[in-house]
Amino acid sequence: MADPGGEREVRLVVNGVERVAAAEPRLLLSDFLRHRLGLTGTHVGCEHGVCGACTVLLDGEPVRSCLVFAVQAEGAELRTVEGLAGEDGELGPVQRAFHEAHGMQCGFCTPGFLISLTALLEERPGASEEELVDALSGNLCRCTGYANILAAARAARDQAAERA
């Protein structure tokens, strides 16, 4: 067994708020967010980088937080599902699209999909069908069969394209 090493402070910005908490070097970012910061909206479905449930935005890029150590995120700017609502507290457009298209059932995979789609539409508001499918193919959903997730993604894309 490797020496886990002592805990150190990790300082980062999550959803616009500076957060500091202790982490040993091997602590996964997903566990850090969920259990140290209490941000349990980011879910863990596989812990080996396949399911995408743990996806967060790290300095604007979608990453799988189960594949990143918390200490690697030192100084970074993170966005999680808890940060997707508008400033007025209303659901954001991507969230609303999932609700309106019945793009979710158990909701366990949903935060990962919301983040992946947010990342895509922020970069490419007019994303093509292929780009949508591509961006969402890294997230697994076992409940919906994806059809309504794709419908939600199209609706959110159409709105984003209009705003852009």
Next chain:
Amino acid sequence: MSTIGVSVPRIEDERLLRGEGRFVDDLRLAGALEVAFLRSPHAHARIGAIDAAAALALPGVVAVIDGRETAAALEPMVFDIAKIVPEAVREATAPAVRVHPMPALPTERVTYVGQPVAMVVAESRYLAEDAVDLLAVEFEPLPAVVDAERALAPGAPRVETEWEDNEAISFAFERGDVDAAFAAAKVVVEESFRSHRQHPSPIETRGVAAGVDPQDGSLDVWSATQTPHLLRDFLARWLGRDPERIRVRAPDVGGAFGIKHSCYPEDLLIPFAALRLGRAVKWTEDRAEHLAAATQGRDQVHRIAVAADAAGRILAVRDHAVMNAGAFNLLGLVVPYNTFTHLLGPYDVGAFGFAMRVAVTNTAPVAPYRGAGRPEAVFAIERAIDRLARELGADPADVRARNLIGPEQMPYETGIVYRDGTDQVYDSGDYPELLRRAREVVERERFEAAATERRRIGVGYAIYTEGTGVGPFETARVRIEPTGRVKVLTGASSQGQGHRTTLAQLAAEALGVAVADVEVVGGDSAAVPSGFGTLASRTLVVAGNAVSEAAAAVRAQALEVAAGMLGAASYELEIEGGTIAVRGRPDATLPLGAVADFLTPFNPARPRGAPSELAAESVYRPGPVTWSAGVHVAVVAVDLPTGVVEVLRFVVAHDCGRVVNPAIVDGQIVGGVMQGIGGALHEEVLYDEDGQLRTGNFMDYVLPTAGETPEFELIHLDTPSPLNPLGVKGMGEGGAIGPPAAIAGAVEDALADLGVVVHRGPLGPSRVRDLIVAAAGG
């Protein structure tokens, strides 16, 4: 305005979209310890000494619990359902079912890879896993058996050394003169078809947390379970505690599909550890544990023969099936008997012979997975009918049409005894119309226009019936608060099916209030005294009718009290939008909440003898199951050089009785179909000959992704069930039943000129290539 049949947006969504869901692993229990398990690395081995000294010496490790400790305190686990064989089932099929107790932690032998052997309780999961690495366990490997047919052959290694063989269950049935029908037949086809083993794998794995109240010793358990009340009752018996002092909650549950129905060793061990240590204890399964040790599904081989006359009328079916139960026969007849009662499905067949043998093997236990024995039955019979059509040179859909039970034959007695001991009777439905409507929209030509020499198009069919809404009961309590809010308490829990919305619609409809004013509480054993849970496509039928009945009783109560308050007769009153009004007297109205308020014990004007709250409880006990049905049609493309199969279009014509929320129903169907597509094309649990698991992560056990979603066409032809007041039928599983058979048929059709026969899935590129090469070369 009626809310039934309306796609009311889901009440559940908002919290989940904000990341405010509460799944078991999200709970923060003060000072909770965490658990990691040492699991068997062997498929079969004798357990020798367990040395925990180094693990216990690690700072932060609180306890190591192994089988020697649990054996003294916990009886091996046995489930009631495994012991229940109704008299009528006994008479009809003479089943031999071995009750198979499962130790929470074994003391002598491990019998599958992933079986828990010891649990480490530590200050964190990281530390617990470190300590697992430090446990020294001596294993003496023993010969293992993986395949069910091999397990039943003479001389096979025995999974249970005190049994004389590996046969856990057998039963047989015959109706009509099967031999005579085969002798008289013009056409006979006979083949072996295998439904390969699959893993339900919801994206949320299992999880259990338990805490003990230091004041009164009562036990609080949170589990990602489909059946909180059953788990409570099980824990009460196994831990020797009063069920009143155990509360089991299933908070948000991230999908289940059958896998969270059983009580697992971990469900017992986590509360056991919490009681032993007097502290909160939590365990969240990781994906590797889940793929190795949660129950799996399917794994049946059918030797099936169909006899027909020259016109393609099926005269008789004979099927000999073998099922792999894995290392423990946990649930007895549940899955194999389902296979039997669903084999003939929608077809009117004269003579029928069936025999089933279930073997234990050194693999993870097999239990219900969405469909629970039905997809296996449908794969066998539908594949056989495709062979028959080929033999006759007829269109497979025509051959099916020729053999369907007609609507004029409803209710149709199959001559089979259902698993609940009642006669199996299809209560309603129009199967020929379902097939006709599905055929209308296949649009084969559109795809064929784009076919090439290398990219072939094929169409395949599967038709199924599904017994739904099984008892024994479900409880609902409906209460109107003085604020006018309506509370619905139910024994049914939810794993994503949207029951909060659907049940709220039913209560709103019966009461005359807005859906938004109804709050549904489920998944909590403290909500109602007894309950059953969500499984086997039963919640809408059983809990739905319970809610509707209780709400209707509350309505009657409210009108009676309001009549006195308004100086009118109760039959003159109506409720709309939560307001009670006297017909013809627009000024005489009363909010529903005011009636509840009027009844509070603190109201001096309250009439003597009136109830002290506006509430009613109903326990709904359904009779025989009600029958849903569906026709699935797959349009596929097969790429000859690579063997890649793509599902292009999937048509579902469906009958699930009266529909409460169409969007939710369609979501269930599409989700089920996609699981079926995954199983048809990629998903397979693989063990090597020694019983080592080859598919222990999501790279090797491949789930379908968004890129594989076909276009869907859903057709509803909903005939209300005459068997329950709401006229509803269950539908949670149906989507998963047909796809493996329909897709296999479509692939065969695409490769018809090569004469390819699909005996099993999954139809990944290499299997399809093998089929093509073998056919071309042979």
